[in-house]
Amino acid sequence: MKETSHLRTENLTVSYGGAEALKNINVEIPEKQITAIIGPSGCGKSTLLKSFNRLLEENDGVKISGRVLVDGADIYSDSEDITCIRKKMGLLSQRPYPLPMSIYDNIAFGPRIHGMKKKAGLDRLVEKYLSLAGLWDEVKDRLNEPASRLSIGQQQRLCLARGLAVEPEIILADEPTSALDPKSSQKIEEEFKKLKSDYTIIIVTHILRQARRLADYVLFIYLGELIEHGPSRQIFESPREQVTREYIQGVIS
Amino acid sequence: MTSRKKIEELFFKCLMVLSLLAVMGSLVLIIGTVIYKGAGSMSLDMITSTPEGGYYLGKKGGILNAIAGSLILTGIATVAAIALALPLALYINLYRARRSRFAEMVRLSMDFLWGIPSIVYGAFGFSVMIFLGIRASLLGGIIAVTLLIIPIMARAIDEAVSLVPRELLDSSYSLGATRFEAAFKIVVRQCLPGIVSAVLIAFGRGIGDAASVLFTAGFSDRIPLSLSEPAATLPLAIFFQLGTPFPEVRDRAYASALILTVIILALSITARVLASRFNRHIIK
Amino acid sequence: MAGKRSIRDARAGRLMFFMTSACALIVVFMAAGLLIKSFPVLRANSPAQILFSDSWSPLKGEFGMLAFIAGTVWVTGLSALIAMPVSLFSAIYLSEYAPSWLRKISRPFMDVLAGIPSVVFGVWGILIIVPLVRDCIAPFFGVYSSGYSILAASIVLAVMVFPIIIQITIEVFHSIPGELRDASLSLGATKWQTIKLVLLRKALPGIIAANVLGFSRAFGETMAVLMVAGNIPAIPHSPLDAGYPLPALIANNYGEMLSIPLYDSALMLAALVLFLIVIMFNLLSRYILSRINLRAA
Incomplete structure (x- = not known):
């Protein structure tokens, strides 16, 4: 090994x-x-x-x-x-703590603060990472709802996707x-x-x-x-x- | 033996109920008195016109000058106080360790300020104005009221911010957010209900306070149009009208008190409604 | 390596540090300002003269404040006497006996009561309490009173501090662990015995702190007192006499009689006294509260 x-x-x-x-x-x-x-x-x-x-x-x-x-x-x-x-490094904590904003903005938050502004690019990222975390199919029709409405299991996967969206290595x-x-x-x-x-x-x-x-x-x-x-x-x-x-x-x- | 115990308990329970009735009753009595006395002399003129010549002798007019003066003065003071209190609360919770000595010193200082009587703010504000060469004016009143409500707002916002879960901050930092971004993009949203109610409480305290504007804002029969003009305020309008010997004018003081009370009640109700409205993004 | 965002963050941090420090220093500026302003009168009159003489005639340069200090002590003390038992009983009832619907509506009730401006309290005092004192209470004791009296001011003040004391006291009761109640009840104590023998003892420091905070508020209250206390600069001898507390003295005279030498300095001294006593009250209640926290931990 x-x-x-x-x-x-x-x-x-x-x-x-x-x-x-x-x-x-x-x-x-x-x-x-x-x-x-x-x-x-x-x-x-x-x-x-x-x-x-x-x-x-x-x-x-x-x-x-x-x-x-x-x-x-x-x-x-x-x-x-x-x-x-x-x-x-992406962090996933014991309990999911979605940011106080919509599902879409939760994922887009990281890319946005790191300088990504274009709507189309963000849309693509949101879809990509939500899919990667296995959440896309469940939320694609309600991306603008507050993240707090998701179930706790979904929230944790949202937090995973949110972490992945800043393209960490760890x-x-x-x-x-x-x-x-x-x-x-x-x-x-x-x-x-x-x-x-x-x-x-x-x-x-x-x-x-x-x-x-x-x-x-x-x-x-x-x-x-x-x-x-x-x-x-x-x-x-x-x-x-x-x-x-x-x-x-x-x-x- | 048992019955003595029971009688004792019953006696004290009666005392308690009577006490609570006294407390609740006095509130009902206050609101009732103000409405009963105020409604009688209430008229559209009261809220739509400014005092005309001889108003304080019982002639025509209203107290629009004081309503507008109070709203403008307290409104600007509230904005100024947010601009100072919000960064303060965010700074001691995010930039400094929450329980650091600096943070605790700031909290102590805000506690002291919170307890200081408003008349002291008025007196202090007035000597600051003399020092700066400002006459009794809208600006003077704004300075005094801003000082008065900074501690109220800072304490309330600090309380809301300190309840933000550590993990939410960790999450935002893990995404690469700076403290500044975490503070203004995440924490402010998370605390919005707390911040809104802090602002409304502070506004309510500011608009109802007379002692701090007594020497600083002056009084005028016109709606103030610039910072250097003297401004009438509702509490002082009530006070001055009550001080005249004419029954008509005193009746108008009651109506003015009703207007002020309605504004305060409206603020309190708004605070409740908004707080529940803004809760939708919050994870508890 | 530091990026543009980090630089902005550091800059914002420095700015916020500056703003925060400025706010925190207001209290120091206030103390300094009041001290400097009250210096002239302290130089002209000895502190003993100011504190223990009742000859107040600014035109002659005499600034004995005893009458005003006495007025303040009377008004605050009497309001404490009224507010203490009533708030304590109400708080016990609300936290231990009251049905949940009553608890639920009592909170907004107290909030509203706490939010009513002092001028409105003053109006209420003039309309209800002053006539009550004049027409019912004073004749009952066979004395004449205009109604504008220490007693009227104290009643109005007591009502003003009810919500402050009650809310903190309720919080103190809530902080007592439920196990303590269960333990006492399971020993066969009645609810009242549990309250009297266990909870009150445990809550005592908190209750004291709540009252201290309440009275520091009453102590500095200006407008409502000014409107009903009568404002006669003489040492009062009974609750039915008129009084002239310090805050009312400042409010009535400041800004008008600045042409009289030392007058404004004397009023600033009065403000300084209020400032210092309120801070002492605050420290006292903090000390008591911090001791409970230590014991609970």
Whole structure:
């Protein structure tokens, strides 16, 4: 199994008001695969994910040290334009948060702020990305309705399409199915499998079966430390560490 | 034993109901009094004409000057206050960490301002005007009322903005939006109901306040056409008409109070209707 | 590497920082302005003279404010005495006993009451409360009163602060976890016992803070008081006497008698006193509220 890394962390340490949430994380995330970050809740999975697109620094009292390299460039260096870094990465959060505007504008928002003004071009993008997220057929007749009228499963796919529309290379997903019913979750998972041929996908999940179903590569985080990482099969079938085994067997959760 | 407990509870419950009746009753009584006394001397002239010669002696005319003056003065002051309070609320919530020391200092300052009596705004505004060489005028009134309603608006908008879910901000930033774009394209829309009600509350407070315009806006029988002219305002029109010894003029004061009350009630109803109308885009 | 949008963002940030700071500094400018303006009268009269003498004759350069301070204390204190129990009982009823429809309509009710301009309160006071005091209350005690009195002002003020105190008190009651009620009720306490022994104790700091905020509002209220308090510059001896609170003093005289030396400085001093006391009230209620938050956490 030979892969190139897309995103890499070096000695990444994050602390909230003095308490260390992530300790010295060194990891490489493979390109165009699905990487799952697993671990018990409160152990720093989401923190790690949010450190990848510099959303962490929007919170109060956060200190970050170490480096996060995307395509070899340190995203925490001062010379980087933060909006360009974030544009490279689409985020899907636990609950869908559509922007307070119509379905059409939700998708068009990203392209518009990045300079796309032409109606025809936007129309094409909206259709393309809604189709890619598997939502086009359901909403094509009501693009001007407020996004808040969609079901929660549809909203999550809308958020996926909205993220894709800024043409990211990496998709960050923070427990993207935790607020959804089984049917909608399945749809999202299917989308992920389709998307991984073009995107690097990083997904935080506390559902082990979901990680097993989706992931090619797995990171196990426990109490702020990266315990181990490796190809999915290896982590699930022959973990090296005792804690990992206990977590996978359900002794700790 | 049990019955004593019951009697005690019943006694206090009666007190509570009586208290609530007193509170609600006084509101009904206030509105009722104003309508009863005001309707009697209400006429079309009151709202369509300005005072004519000898108006304050009981001759013909109306208080259009004060209605227009109040609306113009408070309207401009409200716009000025939005222009300051909205960026303030967005800044302390988006550009600064929500609970940062700077944000908390700004909130503290707004809390202080909110509590300061309007007469102090009036007195302070007046000395600022002397300092700047402005005479009692529409502009002076606007300055005082703007200062008066900035804290009201800032606190209310801050409250609405601080309720915006963290994830919505994260989503907008993830799309590559700058803070400025997130603030004015996403947050403002998300908070529109809150902002609208903040504006209406502030407008209501501004149009009803007399003490802040008492020395700053002056009074005039004409509708103000420029910032440097003195402007009549409704609360002061009521106050001055009540101060005359002529029953006809005092009756008109009641009618003016009715007009002011109707404006305030209309604002409050509008706020409710609009708030529910603007909710359609909001994810709770 | 920074794009055009990032530059615009940074520029907007700086502008907004400037605007925000300017707004936040208004309170400082106000304090400074009032202080500077009231300096001359403080130099001519000692603070003790101003605070504890009741000889108010600006033409002679005497600015004893005791009568006005006494008027303010009387009016605020008496209105507190009326408003406190009534608001507390109403709030308890609304948060613990009232059927939901009543709760639902009471909120807009309070909002409307809170929004009525003080001039309209004044008109109401003149039309209803002043005659009530003159024709019913004063004769009942066998005294003559014009009706324009401390009592009338206090009643009007009490009604004005009802909604402020009631709304905050209700919020305080709502912040008490339901488990506490359940625990007390399941020990066999009646609802009233639960309120009296558990909830009131728990809510006490919040209730105090609510009242402090209410009175700081009453304290600075100008127009309504000015219209019904009578405005006689003498120390009042009973609630049925006329009073002349500080805000009314400023409102009645400012801007007119600026030709008298030190007069405007004295009035600015009165404004400064109002300013400082209101800020003290505010800090006090903040302190109390922050202590509850700490305990709840």
